[in-house]
Amino acid sequence: MLSVQDISKSFRGLKAVSGASFDVPARSIVALIGPNGAGKTTCFNMIAGVFSPDSGKVLFEGKELQGLRPDQVCVAGIGRTFQIVKPFAGLSVLDNVMVGGFLKEKTVSGAKKISMEILRKLHLDAKADLPASSLTLPDRKRLEVARALATRPKLLLLDEVMAGLRPTECDLMVEVFRDLNRSDGLTILLIEHVMRAVMALAQKVVVLHHGEIIANGAPADVVRDPAVLECYLGEETVV
Amino acid sequence: MTPQAKALLAVLGVFLLALPHIVNPYILSVATLILYLAYTGQAWNVMMGFAGQLSLGHSLYVGVGAYASAALFIHYGIGPWAGIWISIALCVALGAAIGFLAFRFGISGVYFALLTIAFCEFTRVGFDHLQWTGGSGGLFLKVAQRDQIDLANFRGPPAMYYYAILFLAASALLGCYFLLKSKAGYYWQAIRENEEAAQALGINTFRWKMLAVVISSAMTAVSGVFFAFYYNNLFPEQIFHISRSIEIILGPIIGGVGTLFGPILGAAVLTILADGITEILGVLGWEIPGIKQVFYGIVMLLVIMFLPHGIWPPLARKLGLGK
Numbered sequence: 001m002l003s004v005q006d007i008s009k010s011f012r013g014l015k016a017v018s019g020a021s022f023d024v025p026a027r028s029i030v031a032l033i034g035p036n037g038a039g040k041t042t043c044f045n046m047i048a049g050v051f052s053p054d055s056g057k058v059l060f061e062g063k064e065l066q067g068l069r070p071d072q073v074c075v076a077g078i079g080r081t082f083q084i085v086k087p088f089a090g091l092s093v094l095d096n097v098m099v100g101g102f103l104k105e106k107t108v109s110g111a112k113k114i115s116m117e118i119l120r121k122l123h124l125d126a127k128a129d130l131p132a133s134s135l136t137l138p139d140r141k142r143l144e145v146a147r148a149l150a151t152r153p154k155l156l157l158l159d160e161v162m163a164g165l166r167p168t169e170c171d172l173m174v175e176v177f178r179d180l181n182r183s184d185g186l187t188i189l190l191i192e193h194v195m196r197a198v199m200a201l202a203q204k205v206v207v208l209h210h211g212e213i214i215a216n217g218a219p220a221d222v223v224r225d226p227a228v229l230e231c232y233l234g235e236e237t238v239v
Numbered sequence: 240m241t242p243q244a245k246a247l248l249a250v251l252g253v254f255l256l257a258l259p260h261i262v263n264p265y266i267l268s269v270a271t272l273i274l275y276l277a278y279t280g281q282a283w284n285v286m287m288g289f290a291g292q293l294s295l296g297h298s299l300y301v302g303v304g305a306y307a308s309a310a311l312f313i314h315y316g317i318g319p320w321a322g323i324w325i326s327i328a329l330c331v332a333l334g335a336a337i338g339f340l341a342f343r344f345g346i347s348g349v350y351f352a353l354l355t356i357a358f359c360e361f362t363r364v365g366f367d368h369l370q371w372t373g374g375s376g377g378l379f380l381k382v383a384q385r386d387q388i389d390l391a392n393f394r395g396p397p398a399m400y401y402y403a404i405l406f407l408a409a410s411a412l413l414g415c416y417f418l419l420k421s422k423a424g425y426y427w428q429a430i431r432e433n434e435e436a437a438q439a440l441g442i443n444t445f446r447w448k449m450l451a452v453v454i455s456s457a458m459t460a461v462s463g464v465f466f467a468f469y470y471n472n473l474f475p476e477q478i479f480h481i482s483r484s485i486e487i488i489l490g491p492i493i494g495g496v497g498t499l500f501g502p503i504l505g506a507a508v509l510t511i512l513a514d515g516i517t518e519i520l521g522v523l524g525w526e527i528p529g530i531k532q533v534f535y536g537i538v539m540l541l542v543i544m545f546l547p548h549g550i551w552p553p554l555a556r557k558l559g560l561g562k
Contacts, residue, residue, distance in 0.1 A: 048439065074441035082439070088432035090497075099429040102422045103441040111422075151441055 001026040001187050002047070002078075002155055007056030007066075008211075009042055016042040017211045019056070024155065029181055029188045031202035031219075033195075035232050039211040040191045041083055044157055047189075048080045049073035060155070074103065079153030081144035083160045083191070087132040094119065094128040096143055100150030111150075118146045122176060138165050142173075149180070156180075158190040162197045174200045195233070199223075207232065244560045255405055259398040267397055271469070273510045274404040275462065280490035280502030281411040282458035287488070288497035289415075289424060290451035291431025293352040296359030298483035300330040300456045303362065304463020305473055309380055310372050312392075319393040319464055326460040333358070334456030338449045347434075356481065363479030377474040380467065393468045400469045407465065408503065411458060416499055418454075427451055431497075493542055495549025504551050512538055 002024040009017045017039040024030045032040050046053045049070040058065040065073055074080075079100075088096050094115055101111035101118075119125040122142045127135065132143060141161045148156060158177075162170050174197050180186040192198050198205065198219065205222040207215040209232065215225045222228055259267055279301065286292045307329050308322035337358050341351045367375040388395035393403075418424050426447045429437040438444050467473060477483070494505025516534045520526075546553060 069443075070435075070438045071441050071443050074439060080439050082436065086433045086436035088429050088436065090432050091428055095425065095428075099425050099437065099442070100440045102425060106422070108420065108422065111425075147436075147440060 001061060002189065003057075003059040004043070004047065005057040005059065007043070007046055007053040007058060009039075009046060009051070009053050015211050017046070017053075017208075020208065020211070020213050021056075022206045022213060022216055024187060024189050025204075026187055027181070027185050028203050029177070029190070029201045030204045030206060031198045032189065032191045032206050032208060033193070033198060033232065034208035038208040040208055041159060042211075043208065044080065044159055044191060047073070048078065048157060074151055074153070077154040078157060079148035079151045079155070080157040081141075081148050081159055081161055083163075085137070085140040085144050087135070087140055087143055089131070089133040091132055092129050093124060093132055093135065093143060096132050097146045097150045100147040103151040114152075115146075115150055118149050121149075121180075122146045123172070138169055141165070145173075145176075153186070155187045155189065158188060158192070160191055160193065162192055162194040165194075167196065170194060170197055171200075173197070177201055195223075241560055243558065247558070247560070252409075259401055264397060267401055269510060269514055271397065271401045271404055273506050274401070274408045275465065275469075276487070276490050276506035276510060277503040278404060278408040278411050278465075279459060279462040279487050280494070280506055281408070281415055282455050282462065283487050284491045284496065284502050285415065285418070285458065286451050286455040288491060288501070289419065289431065290427040290448055291434075292448055292451060293348070294355040294455070294484075295352045295481070295488070296355035296357070296484050297455075297459055297487045298479050298481070299333065299355070299359035299362055300459035301463040301466060301483065301487070302359075302366070302473075302475070302478040303333060304330050304460035305467035305478060306366065306372050306378065306463075308464040309378055309467040309473055313378065313380065314371070318391055319468055320391070323461060323464045326464050327457045330456040330460035330463070331453050333362075334452045335449065338452035342445045342448050356484075359479055359481070359484060363475050366475035366479065372473075375475060377472055379473075380471040382471050400465070404465055404469075407461065412499060412503065419499065423447070423450065428497075489539075491549075493539065493549060495551035498549065498551045498555075500555070501549050501551040504554070505549065508550060 004020060004022050006019050006021050007017060008015065008019055020043060032043060034040055045051055047058055047065065049065065049068045049072065052066045060076055060078065063076065065076065068076070088099065094112070097115035097118060098111045101115045105111040105114055116125060116128065119128055122145060124139065124142055124146060127139065135143060141164070145158065145161055162173060165173065177188060178201065181188060190201070202219050204217065205219045206213060207222060207228050214227045214231070215222045223233060258270055283294060283297050286294050304326035307326040308319050311317040311322040311325060312319060337354060341347070341354055346354060366372060372378050386396060388399050426437070426442050429440070429442060430444050430447060434444055489509055490505035491502040492505065493509060494503065495501030513531070513535060516531050520530060542550065
């Protein structure tokens, strides 16, 4: 479904990503992991249209995405969350999600209906009328997800949505994503440090280090890869 | 809308409709000024309060709207009902040009505000030298008989102007209410709160910001036409002056940026305050030059310090009106 082909990006001479290639098959969950500064978010931003790669291609359902604006990428069917959450602080939780809902629903009542459904799925429905500024960080992360889901994406990009969640909250989110993946056929690409979530969700793991992909495969194999252990996970396997 | 809000709105509506029959001409002129500022503030609020784009040069649209309709009337006898469309077209073109320049090249925040001031200022200088509209000497409409109503040429007694601006202010309130509740309102507020996040949700932010500017400038053009036919004289130094732009935005800011009633309440509070201070100082016999401005400034400071979101939001909560 998504095919990232040999993309590179430099910032003032610093190579953030160099020659990264990986695929996200339809209806799969793929995790992008790696140490801080490895270029994961840069990869995301190139897919989401925040900036275009210096070289290489991003193909989504056969169409080239590089050079498109973020809103055009979203219209094409890719939703995203931000690592540093960006709620519409002055609006209510429901209104936040409705802004996303208007992409596919033309009427206010239609957008409200699907937004409430999504809030229920993410266990935020009780807080629908609160201002987004009053939410705690875990709830804000959930709101990010709800807003992106409201655009009815085919592919969802999640940037560290588990960070800061307690293990039980993390398991709850894992369950939500698993359900979306199974019942709605949603394809997910996630950046994550919480290995507990990665191992529970991902069918494939891509490891990025210094802007290059050093491992790509099934989670069980990747966590035993000596190169990955050395640069990221450490000697004791975290499973 | 809550029942209390509906009841209050009905009472206010009846009061405003009956006003010309119960007050003297001076109070009526103050009420006309309040409604004029309320309407123009509402127009500005579409851009800043809804979509978060700060214009500090809104007198540009008042001035161009006023001059266009007045000049067409004076030179070619084209009545305001036809002229208003020319005024709107010109102001929309200007607004679209400013918006295009700014949004296409990523100018935002204070830099956008500076751009709006710049456009307003060079238009002022331009009109100073445009002889067709009287240059800096001003443009004057013939003051006609004030006792009979000539609707076709929009000439008549003060009450006619009062009802006209009341109609405009009420329409703007209703229009903005529906805009805010529509998809456009949601999109604008999203852009105002966080443009990057809005764009990630599939919003073509350029297009929606342009729409806000176009609607706002078109609405303000109409207040220019009203201004021309109500005051009958136009001077570039006055109508395009930055203090006029500030006057337009003070109402919504004091009342509550982004709220529907903020511009109306703010305009009422500021106008009554300014005139009230003059009256009270007159009665007290304090004739110190500039003392009115000092009082005015103190009151504004207090409002900004203690009610940073404007007067309307806390007042609405007190009255149990919700938003």
